[in-house]
Amino acid sequence: GDSVTQMEGPVTLSEEAFLTINCTYTATGYPSLFWYVQYPGEGLQLLLKATKADDKGSNKGFEATYRKETTSFHLEKGSVQVSDSAVYFCALTQSYNTDKLIFGTGTRLQVFP
Amino acid sequence: EAGVAQSPRYKIIEKRQSVAFWCNPISGHATLYWYQQILGQGPKLLIQFQNNGVVDDSQLPKDRFSAERLKGVDSTLKIQPAKLEDSAVYLCASSSSGSSGNTIYFGEGSWLTVV
Numbered sequence: 004g005d006s007v008t009q010m011e012g013p014v015t016l017s018e019e020a021f022l023t024i025n026c027t028y029t030a031t032g033y034p035s036l037f038w039y040v041q042y043p044g045e046g047l048q049l050l051l052k053a054t055k056a057d058d059k060g061s062n063k064g065f066e067a068t069y070r071k072e073t074t075s076f077h078l079e080k081g082s083v084q085v086s087d088s089a090v091y092f093c094a095l096t097q098s099y100n101t102d103k104l105i106f107g108t109g110t111r112l113q114v115f116p
Numbered sequence: 117e118a119g120v121a122q123s124p125r126y127k128i129i130e131k132r133q134s135v136a137f138w139c140n141p142i143s144g145h146a147t148l149y150w151y152q153q154i155l156g157q158g159p160k161l162l163i164q165f166q167n168n169g170v171v172d173d174s175q176l177p178k179d180r181f182s183a184e185r186l187k188g189v190d191s192t193l194k195i196q197p198a199k200l201e202d203s204a205v206y207l208c209a210s211s212s213s214g215s216s217g218n219t220i221y222f223g224e225g226s227w228l229t230v231v
Contacts, residue, residue: 007158039222046120046207047159047222092158102147102211103172104220106158 005030009093009107016083016114024078024110026067026093034095036060036069036076037104041090050078050091083114118142120223122208128229134196137226141189141210147171149220150183150193151207159207165191166213198230 010025028034038050038060051060056071065080076093093107121140129135141148146167151159162181164172168188176183180199185191195202205225 044224046224047209049219049221052219094158102149102164102213102220103161104151104159106160108156108158 005034005095005097005105007093007095007105007107009091009110012090012109012111014110014112016112018085018114018116019082020114022078022080022083022087022112024091024093024112026076026078026107028074028076028093028095030074030095030097032097033071034097036067037094037096038065038067038076038078039092039094039106041092041109043089047092083112085114085116088112088114120208120210120221122206122223122226124226125224126227126229128231129198131200131230132197134194135198135228136192136194137206137208137228139191139193139208139223141191141208142221144212145210145221146188146213147211148185148191149207149209149211150191151209151222153205153207153225155204162193162206195228198228200230203228203230 006029035054037052039047040050051062053060053069059068067078090109090111092109094104148165150162153159162176163183165185168185183193207225209220209222211220
C-alpha cells in the first residue's frame, strides 16, 4: 500500500544552521504531498504542500520540491531558529482518495541557541 | 475563524473502562476525521465522515471503538472497553470537501492514557 518514509530523529542543530529532513514515498498514481508541523502541546498544522510533480511548496522559510523521479519531498530551510523546534511529519493523499492523509513517523527537530 | 475543538484534552482511565471524546469541526466543513497517534508514530486514520455518513472506517477496531456524527456537525469517538494499547493521542480534523490537495485542519488532540 501507499506509505511515507522519513529520516529518524532527533535532528539537532544550532541556530542559523541549514536544515534538511528527508522524505520519500511509495504510492500509485499521482499523490499530493504535505509537510505538517507539531509544536509542543499543539495540534498538527499544515506547513506546506505540493500537488503535482516539480511543484515547490514554501512557507515560513521552509521549502520542499515534489520529485517524482526520486519519489521524494525533502524539507529544507536555510537558517533555522529556536522557534522551529517541533516534530515534522511528511504525508501524502492518494490520487484516488484525496481526503485520506497517510503520514510518516515524524522527525523531531531540536534547535539550540 | 475558530479551529477544530476537542475535549477533553487529557484523560486517564483503567483498562476495561470506557471513554468518549468530542469534536467540533470548523464551521461549514463537511468532512470530519478521527486519527490515532501512538507515541513515536505518525497519525493513523480511524474513521472519516462526509456530513453524517461514514466514508472510510477500515482501520477502526469496531469491536471496541465506535464513532458517530449525528446531524453532520459534532462527532464523538468512544472506546469501550479500553486496552493498554489504546494509549495515544486522538486527533480530530476537518476539511471542506474533495479537491486534490485539500487542506485538512487538526485539533489539539485528546491525550488518552490507559493504566
